[in-house]
Amino acid sequence: GATLGVMGGGQLGRMFVHAAQSMGYATAVLDADPTSPAGLVSHHHLAAAYTDTAALAELARVADAVTTEFENVPAPALRVLAQSRPVAPGADAVAICQDRAAEKAHFQRAGVPCAPYAVVDSDAALASVDAALLPGILKTATLGYDGKGQVRVATRDELTQAWQKLGKARCVLEQMLPLQNELSVIVARGGDGDAVTFPVQQNLHRDGILAVTQVPAPQVSAELAEDAARCAKAIAASMGYVGVLCVEFFVVAGADDSPRLVANEMAPRPHNSGHYTIDACDVSQFDLQVRCMAGLPLIAPRLHSPAVMLNLLGDLWFAADAHVAHTPRWAEVLALPGAHLHLYGKADARPGRKMGHLTITGATASEALERALQACAILGLPAF
Numbered sequence: 001g002a003t004l005g006v007m008g009g010g011q012l013g014r015m016f017v018h019a020a021q022s023m024g025y026a027t028a029v030l031d032a033d034p035t036s037p038a039g040l041v042s043h044h045h046l047a048a049a050y051t052d053t054a055a056l057a058e059l060a061r062v063a064d065a066v067t068t069e070f071e072n073v074p075a076p077a078l079r080v081l082a083q084s085r086p087v088a089p090g091a092d093a094v095a096i097c098q099d100r101a102a103e104k105a106h107f108q109r110a111g112v113p114c115a116p117y118a119v120v121d122s123d124a125a126l127a128s129v130d131a132a133l134l135p136g137i138l139k140t141a142t143l144g145y146d147g148k149g150q151v152r153v154a155t156r157d158e159l160t161q162a163w164q165k166l167g168k169a170r171c172v173l174e175q176m177l178p179l180q181n182e183l184s185v186i187v188a189r190g191g192d193g194d195a196v197t198f199p200v201q202q203n204l205h206r207d208g209i210l211a212v213t214q215v216p217a218p219q220v221s222a223e224l225a226e227d228a229a230r231c232a233k234a235i236a237a238s239m240g241y242v243g244v245l246c247v248e249f250f251v252v253a254g255a256d257d258s259p260r261l262v263a264n265e266m267a268p269r270p271h272n273s274g275h276y277t278i279d280a281c282d283v284s285q286f287d288l289q290v291r292c293m294a295g296l297p298l299i300a301p302r303l304h305s306p307a308v309m310l311n312l313l314g315d316l317w318f319a320a321d322a323h324v325a326h327t328p329r330w331a332e333v334l335a336l337p338g339a340h341l342h343l344y345g346k347a348d349a350r351p352g353r354k355m356g357h358l359t360i361t362g363a364t365a366s367e368a369l370e371r372a373l374q375a376c377a378i379l380g381l382p383a384f
């Protein structure tokens with residue numbers, strides 16, 4: 001039988017492995033951590049760095065096609081693999097998604113609006129920043145996630161200090177936008193250019209980290225949802241993307257006060273905001289990742305149940321004043337109809353660490369919401 005390889009062994013890789021295995025594939029995971037969540041459940045686990053040439057050769061030997069689950073996998077490693085195996089998404093697309101400046105330039109190329117911004121990569125660039133971009137958010141161009149590598153700045157002085165604090169790394173300064181809400185869309189695009197999208201998700205972040213995803217998006221009109229899907233497809237098509245791509249959007253008030261989409265960023269892989277697709281859609285984002293890389297037909301996903309996804313961060317394992325980890329009250333949560341608990345097999349809980357997620361499906365959106373709020377009460381999560 002065929003073997004599918006994945007660069008990265010985190011929870012996204014683990015859920016990819018589950019999907020691949022359920023379709024009869026063997027799997028190979030490349031991740032330096034010998035106890036990585038995906039490596040633990042994979043047929044082959046190559047515990048080596050992404051740049052290890054021997055490990056890359058071994059991955060190319062055992063895997064018939066390779067994908068990625070880790071946003072910052074070095075593009076050159078993907079190029080090496082692509083010499084002998086299909087790699088989806090390709091190195092060039094991944095490189096765009098890894099760099100906020102390239103990403104924003106790409107949004108513009110695809111005809112999709114993004115926040116007004118400037119690249120800050122020198123003292124001269126810093127000095128010539130347009131005052132209209134303040135107040136804004138200074139973000140490192142590469143390697144940021146979960147709100148890390150970002151500083152909010154109101155004045156030029158704060159901007160100068162923030163850039164120093166970020167080690168004068170190449171940055172993007174974005175205008176701070178008044179957000180009505182946040183959405184994301186997952187698109188899967190095959191090698192033949194056919195693309196399908198999942199229903200648009202509405203996302204709530206806390207402290208820069210995704211906390212809650214709701215589908216159907218409660219505050220999104222059919223027109224806005226269609227527009228988001230169209231934008232996501234245009235962004236994928238204009239970089240010849242093959243695989244699963246997530247595009248995050250802000251909703252802001254347009255000129256005539258009607259809601260308008262602004263692309264925020266994208267991820268060249270399945271996304272945390274798409275985890276609900278496992279339990280609430282007839283085909284998941286991971287199933288489509290498998291289909292994309294294996295050259296199998298893509299089908300339009302159908303949402304069969306309204307759903308709310310709650311991220312389970314390591315904080316849950318620590319009561320307000322306890323320093324010793326305890327197990328959250330899963331049995332009570334699992335007594336709720338429609339509760340689907342996913343834990344990633346990470347041994348040590350740490351605050352802010354993504355340990356798992358809980359998807360609550362319901363016959364109606366209000367039923368899913370009501371039970372999700374009950375789950376929050378049981379777990380000690382804030383209501384939303």
Ligand code: ATP
Pocket residue numbers: 115137139144145146147148174175176177178179182205208209210248264265
């Ligand atoms: P992720 O974990 O999603 O990759 P990240 O660290 O790459 O996060 P962003 O998505 O750029 O960060 O920003 C994190 C959050 O900060 C956004 O979801 C949004 O809530 C807020 N934010 C970012 N940029 C802006 C902006 N220009 N205006 C207003 N809010 C913003």
Ligand code: MG
Pocket residue numbers: 144145146265
């Ligand atoms: Mg990001």
Ligand code: MG
Pocket residue numbers: 248264265
């Ligand atoms: Mg983001």
